[in-house]
Amino acid sequence: MATQNLLVELFVEELPPKALRKLGDAFAGVLFEQLKSQELAGAQSALTSFASPRRLAAHVTAVASEAADKAVSQKLMPVSVGLDASGNATPALLKKLQSLGADASAVAGLKRVMDGKAEALFYESNVKGATLAGGLQKALLESIARLPIPKVMTYQLADGWSDVKFVRPAHSLIALHGSTVVPIEALGLKAGNSTGGHRFEAAVNPVLVSDADSYAATLEKDGSVIASFDARRAQIVRQLADAAAKVGGGARAIEDEALLDEVTALVERPNVLTCEFETEFLEVPQECLILTMKANQKYFPLLDASGKLTNRFLVVSNIRPADASAVIGGNERVVRPRLADAKFFFDQDRKKTLESRVAGLGKVVYHNKLGTQGERIERVRALARSIGMQLGGDALAQQADRAAQLAKADLLTDMVGEFPELQGIMGRYYALNDGLGQEIADAIEDHYKPRFAGDELPRSNAGVTAALADKLETLAGLFAIGQLPTGDKDPFALRRHALGIVRMLSEKDLQLQLGDLVGQAVALFPQADAKTSGLLLDFIYDRLAGTLREQGYSAQEVDAVLALRPQRLGDVAKRLAAVRAFAALPEAPALAAANKRIGNILKKAEKADAHVSETLLKEDAEKALHAMTQKVAPQANAQFEAGDYTASLQTLAALRETVDAFFDGVMVNAQEMDLRLNRLGLLATLHQAMNRVADLSRLAA
Structure with missing residues (x-):
């Protein structure tokens, strides 16, 4: 069937600038999708979208004037319902055929096909393909209905009685198939071949578009508008x-x-x-x-x-x-x-120092359940001192405390009042003006970092300490009062705060325990309950898992490492590298499967501690496994303690044959209680040794 290129344009009042690109892509994209679904456009068709301050348009190549007819087979009902004992049509069947535009004469042509355990009647017919006028009308209305409009306007049409709702008042509609106008309507407008040009510099107005392919060139030449x-x-x-x-x-x-x-x-x-x-x-x-x-x-x-x-x-x-x-x-x-x-x-x-503004923060409400900014600052200072002592002793603790004390003071300045985006930045300038020194000034600005994905981290240890304290306090406080993010709603940017903590702990390789940090932060809030720390830790590890998957690690690898809840996040990358290297070994699948089996056995056992009595080892296979564990585990543990996680896991690979032999030749749940507990103890010892770097059972298929 012959095809021609299609051009559709809506000419309107000035569209919201921040939404224009999204509106243009959505208008053209939905129109194209609808034409393809009606088979008026196909795989060979290509879409070009246009969006300018006063127009949304789409150009689609190879659009048919009419879609091809289609053979359709429709299931009607079971034979037992549609035909009586004599094989004649029942009223139910005749009514169904009538709804499809057929009559009793169609009964003889119905097909019987097995449908599950019973025969069913199928009606085969040819459905006429959509015409371009009908199909484009439907596509355009769907495109308009699905536009991501920030705010809908209601305006009157020229008749003075009707009104329509759209993003902005529409003035004209173009629909050209080749050079032929397609008779469609939308928003009270009938399609034609004219549009408006530049408000002040159009060579002619209105601009006449002769055919679909000349749209952009004509609009630029006659209308002084670059449509794309x-x-x-x-x-x-x-x-x-x-x-x-x-x-x-x-x-x-x-x-x-x-x-x-x-x-x-x-x-x-x-x-x-x-x-x-x-x-x-x-x-x-x-x-x-x-x-x-x-x-x-x-x-x-x-x-x-x-x-x-x-x-x-x-x-x-x-x-x-x-x-x-x-x-x-x-x-x-x-x-x-x-x-x-x-x-x-x-x-x-600059006429007032930052320090002189701190007292005023006591009058600024931070959150109605969490007190004032002044109260918040004291919590952040307590955390900053604690983290500073762990990272750099008393000197860093004092620096971080001073930075945390002054970090929010610029919120009360005229400049930040006018430009809230400058908070922290202005604090740095005013700190330098007050003679507080580069270190404190930088930390005041940097305590907000990282502000977004890809943002730089704080420059100094004082800045890192203040930033960690600020973000941990925010998370702990809002989790304590139940203000958790839901779905895509995160009004306090808690996901961003959690990612900031993850990045600082990981990329700076800080010698800090995540669980301890969260525990200290949560302890500052009397509103917190026994579940708060666990919920917050889960939230942070979820953000870490998402980040690692984005970096190219598999879900299995991430799951294996994070299942152990590693406390030093700077270790996570090394653990992942070790898991990846281990998974490539030929022994890995069998050991992962065995580890999963051991884990399941130990879960079901009521009493199983990592203790083995050699006098109770009866079978050769369990003696061999115990001897190999005694040989391999200390070496693997030493490598683990030295931070060589890859070598640690590769050392454990030597256990494969003895583990396989143990499960082939030893009954763990022996009748004698002392034998059973000893074998469970052997498995618990093995399980401990194998799962220090990661939970290897998560690698099992």
Whole structure:
């Protein structure tokens, strides 16, 4: 059947910029999926999505004007229900056929097929394929219904009576199959071949699209609009790089993917212009200036070759006037008050020390069940002192305590009040201003790290200690009052806090016991019960397991290592490497299976301690196993204590033959109680030796 390319476009008012890419992908994706499900598009069809501030569109290649007819076989009912004793149709069968558009004449053509234990009647018919008009109508309505709209608008149609709900008021609809308009309707609009161009710079308006394949080119030529989100984004990237190169000195625009996406969603015809501000504003911490330019104005600050902020910034304009000086001047005037505000806040904040603000935290509610920020700070300080003593003695404990005391003081500054994203960052600047020293200043900023996946870890031991204390206090407190994450809801970012703890303990290879840390944190909260520590530990190990699987370890390997709940997380990577090396040995499957069997036997045994009396060893196989265990276990244990987990597991591989022989020739559950307990003790000794690095039974198939 002949096919042609299809173009569908909805032209609307300005769409929400932060959602535009998602809206464009969803609109095109659902439309394509629906066309394929109706067999109007096939495996040879390709999808191109378009999204600009005022349009959502999809181009689909090789779309049929009508889908092929299909032979359909439908089960009706059991023969015993559909036919009477004489073989005539029952009323139930006739009614069923009628519902399918058939009559009694179809009875003779019904097929009898065994369906389970009884025969059933099947009706075979040809179902006419969907037409493009009907199929596209259904696909478009489904696409609109399934758009991930942040907030729906209700607006009136031109008749003044009807209203519709959509993300923004829609003005026109294009549906072109080749050059032919497909007669469909949506949102009170009938499909045509015209759309709107750029609000100010379109060569003609409306823009007429002659056929599906000329859509993008026509819109750019006549409408001054780059319809493709990706093409527009790529052009902005090129223009930003070109503008920075013209400034010289190794200047480069700040990298921010989210800002780039948002700006791409704000302009239809990007034009990057270079602006500047007074150098006196560079006295303000560059994070403040960068944030106000990006968040409030959607500008791209320019950094020099060393990464320091310059007094130049780039604007992505939506117009291309012959003389851009007015646009440049307007943006420079707009940014100046913003920068002046930042400078004012910075100057005012430095008039008070961080320490003088600490008392005010006692008046700031942290959580209605957990008290004030002041009370919280005291809990964090207690944890920081304890962790500091373990990691570096009294000197580190004092540093961490001081950092924890001042860590939240910048919450009461004007700058953080205006820009909450700068908490910690401003604390560092104000600590340096107060003469508190680099170590304390860095720790104040770093106690929030890592803020997100892939973020850097704290720079110093003081920062690590303060960060661990802060995150542990947060987790323990919220678990103590039952504020656990559920499903995809995690309003207090507890998963992020847990991952931060995992990363610091693992990547810094800290000599700290996870269970002890959690126990100390939970003990600070009278609201906690006996289950709180266990729940919190499970939560942290779950985050660790997910992280390890993302790193490429198998679920079996992760399960084997984490089943033992290793307390030093810095050891986990070495344990996993050892398990992987052990699993590659030829002895591994048999030993893993034997270990699983031993574990099951010991679970069922009421009394089994790791003790063996040699006088009660009767069978040659159990004597051999005991002798081999006595020989191998000390060597494996020594290797384990030395941290050579791979060698430890490989040493244990020598047990395979004697373990197999034991199970082949020895009855563990002997009639005589003393023999049985001795054999269970032998298995318990073996089990202890084999499962120090990981629970090897988890490797059994």
